[in-house]
Amino acid sequence: MSTTPRLHGGNAPIYDIRELPLNLTANVPDGVLWRDGDDTYSSRFNSKNTWSNIRKKKDQVMWSRLIWFQQGVPRFAFITWLAVRDRLSTGHRTAQWGQAQYCLYCGKPDETRDHLFFACPYIFTLWLKVTGNLFGMDPDPDWDTTITRLLTGHYDRLTFILLRLVLQVTVYYIWRERNERLHNHVSKPVEHIARLVDKTVRNRITSTRYYLRPRLQGLMQRWFGAHDT
Template sequence: MIENHQMEVNHHAPDVVMWRKNETEYCRQFFTAETWQRIRIHGGLKEWSEVVWFQLGVPRFAFITWLAIRNRLSTGERTGAWGQPQGCLFCGEPNETRDHLFFACPYTYTLWLEVVGTLLGRPPDPDWESTLELLTTHSYGRLEYLLVRLVFQTAIYIIWRERNDRKHLKKPKLPSQLARIVDKTVRNRITSTGYATKPRLRGLMQVWFLAHT
């Protein structure tokens, strides 16, 4: 019974609201980050986490990449389970899967070949699992690793956007047109970092150009 666990009351101290900080500490300030860490379900760190979340990343690109890695994009394979099957809008493959879109489809593989250049350190593989394994296990230089993750996310985002544009009957683009959009997007992101004045990023644009010459 609650009556059996009476607390001592200090009638000379004012009442204050205290937020629980951890198992033993309370404080007067509320911290959203610490509260979230307390209430969320903690899972193990995924091998691919650095491919999705990194300093140079673009949040909306990272989110779509995260959905792709988790296979949660509404591809034809997934919508087929809801009674809305759809083939690949790029090449006509009857079963539009995540692995097909990134980058087994001839259209998207052509784009991937052009935009990734030599950043992977080896010829690009159209297989999704092989590409993701390479990004998580291969040893890259610091600048190369920043760029290969950025172009990977940008390519996924642009491909997904083009796929949805086609689904809504917008004028389709050639792989070379999408490649120019990816290239411009990456270069704009590099420029926005002020890389020339930051020792850890100096040479970033040069590495990008060298990988595409």
């Protein structure tokens, strides 16, 4: 049985306290300092610095700029982040729980992330409609190829904003429509979803007040120009 003396009501041994003496400065009142960095402190609290100090840091991934950008919308970004991480509850994943699975768009027996984005014929038709000529070439139904093109392609500023935005909006509506078919047994034609994507992108462009911001001027015109037929 240990006989090490301990502070009343605490768990720290007394000798631990004695090994950490306080260096007091005469005629200076006590105060509280917030940790700003590894070895820096401030008298003011900063939530950003505090979060950076307590979170587990990892190397930044290349695809992060496809998810987080100023003109993005959080709910679209979150679903796309899940898709990039392959964490959406697709049939391929839920089959591990004993649930029957198939693509709710085309009936293919294996509903994977890569099938939904954008190998399924129904969805690839949608993808062709909403991207227009933004890629500068024919869109590819392969997920990895699409992500690689977005990361390595040479696009002007406005086109890159629109490509990221239409990717996120399309992924969001594909997933929402998939869940509508699964839970409510209702479905929409591809033209309807294409109109939803187009309207959502245009609403987001308008909300940026692009016409008042020199770096965004021409954003709506670029969107319309990508879909001229």
